[in-house]
Amino acid sequence: MKEKVHTQPGHETIRRILHVDMDAFYASIEQRDNPALKGRPVAVGRGSGRGVVAAASYEARKFGVRSALPSHMALERCPELIFVPPRFDVYRAVSAQIHAIFRHYTSVIQPLALDEAYLDVTEQWHSYGSATALAESIRRDIQQQTGLTASAGVSYNRFLAKLASGQRKPDGLFVIPPRQGEGFVAELPVEKFHGVGPATTRRMHGLGIYTGADLKTWTVQELKRHFGSSAQFYHDIARGIDHRPVEANRPRKSLGTETTFAHDVADWDRLAAVLQEIVRKLAAGCVQKRIAGKTVTLKLRYAGFQTVTRARSAPFPTVEEAVLQRMAHDLLHSFFPLERPVRLLGLTISSLVPYDESALPVQMGLFEQ
Numbered sequence: 579m580k581e582k583v584h585t586q587p588g589h590e591t592i593r594r595i596l597h598v599d600m601d602a603f604y605a606s607i608e609q610r611d612n613p614a615l616k617g618r619p620v621a622v623g624r625g626s627g628r629g630v631v632a633a634a635s636y637e638a639r640k641f642g643v644r645s646a647l648p649s650h651m652a653l654e655r656c657p658e659l660i661f662v663p664p665r666f667d668v669y670r671a672v673s674a675q676i677h678a679i680f681r682h683y684t685s686v687i688q689p690l691a692l693d694e695a696y697l698d699v700t701e702q703w704h705s706y707g708s709a710t711a712l713a714e715s716i717r718r719d720i721q722q723q724t725g726l727t728a729s730a731g732v733s734y735n736r737f738l739a740k741l742a743s744g745q746r747k748p749d750g751l752f753v754i755p756p757r758q759g760e761g762f763v764a765e766l767p768v769e770k771f772h773g774v775g776p777a778t779t780r781r782m783h784g785l786g787i788y789t790g791a792d793l794k795t796w797t798v799q800e801l802k803r804h805f806g807s808s809a810q811f812y813h814d815i816a817r818g819i820d821h822r823p824v825e826a827n828r829p830r831k832s833l834g835t836e837t838t839f840a841h842d843v844a845d846w847d848r849l850a851a852v853l854q855e856i857v858r859k860l861a862a863g864c865v866q867k868r869i870a871g872k873t874v875t876l877k878l879r880y881a882g883f884q885t886v887t888r889a890r891s892a893p894f895p896t897v898e899e900a901v902l903q904r905m906a907h908d909l910l911h912s913f914f915p916l917e918r919p920v921r922l923l924g925l926t927i928s929s930l931v932p933y934d935e936s937a938l939p940v941q942m943g944l945f946e947q
Contacts, residue, residue, distance in 0.1 A: 592756060594709035595824060596697040597731040597739035598716060600676065601748035603693035604633035604669055608662045610725045618660055623855070625649050625661030630855045632664055636748060646837040646852055666862045672724055673866060679719045683712060688824045692866055694743075696736055698824035710753050717751065734759065737820035740772045759818030763790035771815060776838055777879075778805070790816050833869065835859050836924025842881045844919040849910060856925050857906050861899040864927065870895035871927035874902060876909035879922035888912055895931050902927070 600606070604622040609615045619638035621631045629649035641656035653659055673692040680687050686698035699712050706712040713730040720728045727749035731742025738754045741762075745752035754762050763771075767789055769779040785804060787793050793816035801809035814820060835856055843849055853876075864870060875889040890905050906925055 591700060593698065593734050594700045594703045594712075595733055595736055595739040596699060596709065596713050596716070597736070597743040598680070598695055598697065598713070598720075599729050599731075599743045599747075600693035600720075601727045601729055602633065602635050602639075603672075603726075604664065605635035605638070606726050607665075607669060607672055609635060611668075612662075615660060615662070619643065619656050619658055620660050620662060621649075621652055622662055622664050623649060624663070625653065625659075629661075630852055632855055632859070646839075646855065648848065648851070664858070666858075666865075670862065670866050672726070675724055676720055676728075679716060679723065682719070683716060686824050686826045688826060689867070691863065696739065696824045698826075710751070713751055717749075735818075735820035736822050736824065737772060737815050738762070738818060741766070741770070763816060763818050764794065766790050768793060773811065773815070778808075781805075832926050832928040832930065833860065833863055833867065833871070834875075834924060834926030835863070836877065836922055838922045839920070842919035842921050843923075844916055846914060849920060849923060850907065852923055853906055853910055853925065854903065856923065857902045858899060860925055860927060861897060861902055864897040868932060869930045870897045871931075872896070872929040873927065874905045874909065875926045875928065876906060876913075877922070877924040877926070878913060878920050879924075880917060881919045881921050885922075886913075891929070895929070 605620045608620055608622060609618075615635075617637060618635075619641065620635040621633070621638055621643060623629050623632040626649065631643060631645055631647045631649065631652050633645055634643045634652075638652075638656055638659055641659075643652045643656050643659060649661065669692055676693075677687065677689065677695070680695060680697055684697050684699050684702050688696040690696070697716075699709055703709040703712050706715060709732050713732050717728050717730055720726060729743050729747045729750045731739040731745070731752055731754070733739040733742050733754040734756050738759050742752040742754045768774050768782050768787060769776075771790075774782070781804065782788070782793070787796070793812060796813070796816075798809050798813045801812055805812060837852055837856060872893075872895050873889055873891045875887050877885060877887045879885045888909050890909055892901065892905065896902065
């Protein structure tokens with residue numbers, strides 16, 4: 579199914595959407611800036627105590643080292659692993675370079691994180707001959723200006739562009755044209771779908787849904803009985819349909835991040851350590867997006883898939899990591915003793931406002947207790 583946008587009465591244009599995703603962003607920056615790390619397994623994070631992996635190089639990923647993995651487990655899997663402390667100021671600066679490159683090509687950009695974004699190039703691709711050529715030009719500019727590689731996906735909607743960008747990582751480009759979109763999804767396992775997480779994957783498998791082709795046999799009404807409000811989305815993506823536009827400068831209601839554990843966790847020290855890294859990532863995201871928030875919400879998903887949340891609000895919007903750490907720690911403490919082990923831990927900040935950096939230090943003093 580081709581995704582079309584109306585330009586003039588009687589005229590339709592197939593959208594050209596890119597998803598650009600940097601390759602092992604944090605770890606690649608560390609390898610770029612320290613030649614001794616090139617070709618070696620690198621983890622960004624703390625390698626001792628209660629540390630966890632914030633990011634891993636591709637050399638480390640071959641050993642099963644992934645983000646949110648406790649440092650001691652990462653070292654067990656890869657004894658030669660080299661830990662380097664995160665430098666979020668550097669990562670944000672490089673991200674700014676990359677987004678400046680994006681703006682050279684289009685103004686319709688939807689950032690997803692420091693290292694990835696959607697770009698709508700429907701109006702610009704003609705100047706480059708094709709959307710594929712435009713994507714290659716972006717990847718070349720990124721490599722020349724930052725010394726880093728990016729992978730890109732090209733398609734006619736966001737869902738397929740996101741899937742495409744992961745097909746030839748690292749340093750790859752993959753295109754899903756309109757005539758191939760539905761067939762590509764049909765052959766794909768549902769666990770590879772962006773927007774279908776581990777819990778939903780298990781539920782789909784329990785219903786005999788293993789691929790896009792399996793999902794396509796279900797009606798919206800049938801899916802609603804099992805997946806509620808997500809039914810229409812699942813129905814559409816099984817057919818290669820995604821009408822969501824690339825939303826440039828959209829008002830953001832909240833910002834959050836979460837970690838799903840490979841094994842259920844009941845230990846306070848482990849949960850607190852992972853939450854600390856989640857807060858660091860969330861604080862960096864707020865700074866990058868120039869937003870501050872008043873309300874912090876902690877989400878726990880227990881082993882039985884029951885999800886519970888608790889929230890706490892500050893008197894003024896904040897982006898200060900120490901304040902967020904204290905609020906998050908207090909919320910986690912309120913759940914103890916746990917009802918049962920935890921399989922997912924997440925944190926969201928809401929009641930967002932744009933922030934003025936010059937005003938923040940004055941406001942932050944009001945949070946001290």
